[in-house]
Amino acid sequence: MAHIHKKMKKGRPYYYVRETARVDGKPRVVNQVYLGSPERLLEMATFTGNIERLQVQEYGSLLLADLIEKEIGFAGIVDEVVGRDEKKTVPSIGEYFLYAVYNRMIDARSKRALPEWYKNTAIQHIRPVRAESLSSRHYWRMWERIDENGLRQVAEKLFSKLAAYRKISSECFLFDTTNYYTYMASDSESELARRGKNKEGKNWLRQVGVALLVSRDEKLPLYYQEYEGNRHDSKLFFNILDSVVAAMRNRVGTQAGLTIVLDKGMNSEDNMAILDSYNDIHFITTYSTYYAEELIQVKADRFRVVETEKNRRLAELGREDDRLSAWRTTGEYWGRKRTVVVTYNPLTATKQRYNFEKKLLRIQDSLFVMQDNVRRQKPHWRSKEQVQLRYEEVCAQLHLPDDLYTVELSQDQTRLHMNFRKNHYRINRYIDRFGKNILITDNMDWPTDDIVRASLDRYIVEEAFRQSKDDDLVSLMPLRHWTDSKIRCHILTCIVALAYLRILQIRLAEAGVAITASKAMDSMRTLHSCLVWQPRKRNPQRLIEEPDKLQAQILKAFGLKIKGGVLQDA
Known part of the structure; x- marks a missing residue:
């Protein structure tokens, strides 16, 4: 049964609700809830049944986004580059970017819909701002104040901060490209939005391309470049190759033995010649089976099973015949002797x-x-x-x-x-081509399994692109901006959202919470705060609802907990 229990601490009474029951024939306390001091009990008694107004706001997801921002400081980076207006009546340019990033991390909306969306969140408690100042008109005006060079500086400072924050140790980087369609009218002037081969099959729409470099171990974006939608991947790679290599060196802080993993779309004589000119840069790329039929006609008995996590799981399930296998040889490609690995996936x-x-x-x-x-x-x-x-x-x-x-x-x-x-x-x-993939590398001393695993990890950057095309989180596409300057600002916003979501997933994994950032955000969106207005009190009281088990684990990963409706250090 339940009863009120009083404890004396330093001469002051504190009250608890205790529930007792017989365990093994003896009375035991099976549940205890702290009520507080007599003053707290009086406040609770006054509070009951005397609520004038309630307002429920989305809280948990916004809290997560803000916790990541406090560790990285993206808004400060933007303001450092652009400069902050002395007038504090409106958010700074960095804060405008940041409020857009928060929205992209949680529930991507258009700039026109941002004010209404933020009115239903606890933004005033987490990072106060007048929701009306986040209108699309204000965004266009503020984003006009940063040019392409400024965005480059912001991105460089951000990626350097990310590399230092996570202490990037990976010596292998993954590079790929994609494109995003836009409904921009044909007669609108744009250097970026061009018609090309769209990956969603919407070739009649104009599109913008984005290239992305991701660290293999940390899976963090560390370089990106927007480009014209009709430019071929190999020509783009030729133009930005020096920048990509510089980014790899700068992020790791070393110039010894770095490897970039590519898709066959980047292959060309000129590109490989440039890569060969770097003594410290190696590559792993795929190669079209159409141009190397002699490699795919090899008999099955020459293939050997590759050591991968998925193969181990298949073996445990008794599906040995479904495992990925490979065979290795050498050949001359792009003027030099290379290691060639042909993989076969039965599934x-x-x-x-x-x-x-x-x-x-x-x-x-x-x-x-x-x-x-x-x-x-x-x-x-x-x-x-x-x-x-x-x-x-x-x-x-x-x-x-x-x-x-x-x-x-x-x-x-x-x-x-x-x-x-x-x-x-x-x-x-x-x-004979089915299930087969050709890998070519200048890492002649790498074991076959390492080459295959590095190439398979290209899914990391492909996964980032899929996330960027998600309807709810990031949602870079479709591009609903009609000038190149706004498109560039929007792309930077989405890249930052991607990076922050990745940091969130890393933090959760380190705390033993094995869920995706998307699932974490979905869960925390249901953690609300409540503003309570009582009679004869000027200011409302904010209470946070009781978290469920997963929400409590997520909060604990950041050293936080909710007790008595209040956010506290764990």
């Missing part, structure tokens, strides 16, 4: 074979329709050239070569005839 091969068979059936169905049109001598189906062109278009739409079927077109004195059959030799050669 990927199975998926590719399944999709390939479906596409082959679609080609066959199209060929039957074409054959019928030719037989019936329909208009536009009486010319060899036109029929052959239509067959090639069908293959191109399915991203398949046009030699998988042999199409025979013959013309006699009266009409055109068409026959077709599968080219089993070319089909089998094409199937």
Whole structure:
């Protein structure tokens, strides 16, 4: 049963609610809740049933974002570069960036929607600001005060701060590119927004490209570059290669034995020549199987299982046949002898074979329709050239070569005839590529397993890009900005949000909380604070709701806890 229990400490009474029960036949205290001093009890008694008004605000997620900012100080970096206005009536430029970063970390909204969003949060308690001052009009005015060079300086200082904060130890870096579409009108002037091959398939829209360099061990972004949407990856890499290498050296603080992991889109004679000119920089890149058929025709008995975490899990599940394997050789590429590793993934091969068979059936169905049109001598189906062109278009739409079927077109004195059959030799050669990937590196002394694992870790930067395209967190795309200067500011904001979310995940992992930053933010969004207005009291009282188990673990990772509705040091 429950009862009030009094304890005397230094002559003052303190009260508890105790719940007792019989355990093993003896009365024991099974639960105890601290109530406070007599004054606190009087306040609680007065408080009960005398609430004039309540206001519930989103608290936990904003608290997390602000805790990361206090450790990094991004707003201060911006103000250091741009300068802070002496008038304190409005936020500084750095604070404008920061409020946008917070929103991107939690629930990405347009600048027009920011004031309303912040009104429902505890921002006045965490980092006070007039929500009305965060309108899109104010953002455009403030962001006009920082130019491209200023943004470069801010990014450089930020990445240096991140490298020092986490003590970057990785000697391997991951580099990749992506693009983000925008609904910018065709007649709007822009050097960045151009039409190109969009990775979401929206080739009719203008797009902006972003290149990203990430440390392999810490998974932190340490360099980025926005670029024109129609520029090829290899040409971009050629232009920024010196900057990328400088970033790698500066972040680690060493010039010995650094490796950059690339995608095959960056391969070119010029780029590899530049990489070879650096004595301290090595590379691991992928290579197209279309240009090295001799490498993928190797018999399966030459492949050896690679030591990876996923392979270990598959072995524990009794799925040894699904494990990734590889074989190693050497070859001359880009004018020098390189190490070549060919990997084979049975799971990927199975998926590719399944999709390939479906596409082959679609080609066959199209060929039957074409054959019928030719037989019936329909208009536009009486010319060899036109029929052959239509067959090639069908293959191109399915991203398949046009030699998988042999199409025979013959013309006699009266009409055109068409026959077709599968080219089993070319089909089998094409199937041999499934599940296989070619890696080329100048790290001649690296073990095969290390080369494969480093290449597999390219998923880290790809994962960052996927996060940047998430509808809720970061949400760099679609770009709803119509000038290059605002696009650059928006991209920097999203890169900072990515970095902060990564730091959050690192902090949680170090505390033994193995969840993603996205899940942490989702959980903390449900931790609210409540403003309580009581009669005859001018200022409201702020209380924080009781955290659940996961929320308590997240707070503990930052050395905090909530007790009696108040945030305290753990």
